[in-house]
Amino acid sequence: MVVSRKQELPIINIYIKGTRLKQKDQFKYLRSLISSDGRNNSEVASRIAQAKTNFQKMKTVLTNKNISIRTRRRALECYIEPILMYGCEAWTISKQTQRKLEATEMWFLRRMLRISWTAKKTNDTVLEEAHTTRLLISKIRKRQATFFGHVMRREKLENLVTTGMLEGKRSRGKQREKLIEGLTDWLKAGKSLEAIEATKDRKKWRAMIANAVKQGT
Template identity: 40%
Template sequence: MTISRQPTPVTIKIDQKQLENVKCFKYLGSLLTYDGRCTCEIKSRIAMAKAAFSKQKNLFTSKLDLNLRMKLVKCYIWSIALYGAETYTLKAVDQKCLESFEMWCWRRMEKISWTDYVRNEEVLFRVSEQRNTLHEIRKRKANWIGHILRGNCLLKEVIEGRGRRRKKMPNDLGDIRGYFHLKEKALDRIKWRNCFGRDCGPVVLTDYR
């Protein structure tokens, strides 16, 4: 056995025709990369969401009620940025990008220029909002991974990961030391919903023993 940091070349042929190896490609609207990371996908999604915001800028910055405009942003803009977010394995840099995008939306909606020295806390106070992007992703992860753990398919093994101890998708949900308790809890749909719920409260692994 030879162990190397260099990726092993993969050759796949269909009807004697060799398939081209690429570093990334788009499938069902998501950008898939050769290393399985989601950083490129997150940046791509944020760029598309910002473009969509710019097209409807007059609506989002109009004199409509603030709560209505916030709902429109979450409905039409966040849905673009967070498409497929339940499968993300977030690194610290990815979390910062998502939080920065969230603040970008509120600043543009309130017509706050990047040259204005306005702290994020002040912006959140003006819109009567808290940082919700990462929490929303954790909620989606909890709902999705519960469905996966109750099944018996290959994806259940993929999300657990093997080999090098790189950060895995379930790590974003809480303490990985309780992962086996997490799987037991997922088998009971009622207990799972009681543990994670569908409300806007904190999503933490505190009731899985």
């Protein structure tokens, strides 16, 4: 596989004992989908599909009105959300990705409450009936921040991959958002370098994460 921003990927020829290896656009590694464009759109879409499939398998429990909505939400958190958020520590969450994840969160709640799309109830009304607020993005960001702090303190290869700079000129057009930029914005840490510096103090970093979660951003 060649990972590149170019629309036309370079063709590579790798042979093992005279047999040419097939060049792939994507493949699964440790159950996460790796794409040649370097984005995680396909992986997020795959996670959403898997989570919805498993939700349907537990439909008799998750939509059972004889069970309190609090208990059903707890079951959702234990059995469905881990499938959805697997590997999310490495996701770069664009606005489009965030909208898809938030839509999935509401998809779960509407089906748990058996609210048809024809009912034309707003998301705020659904959240009120479910006795909850939007939590999914905050949970993902918290996991990302916790993992990011661990990587920064280790100062190993993962640190270099996350913070390193590539040589050469930037490509034209809007630049892709980096993981650290999204986290910095969520934590309201000012600049990326300030966020990296803050990870060295465990207590300070945990306090920043807790404050961001409390703000519900």
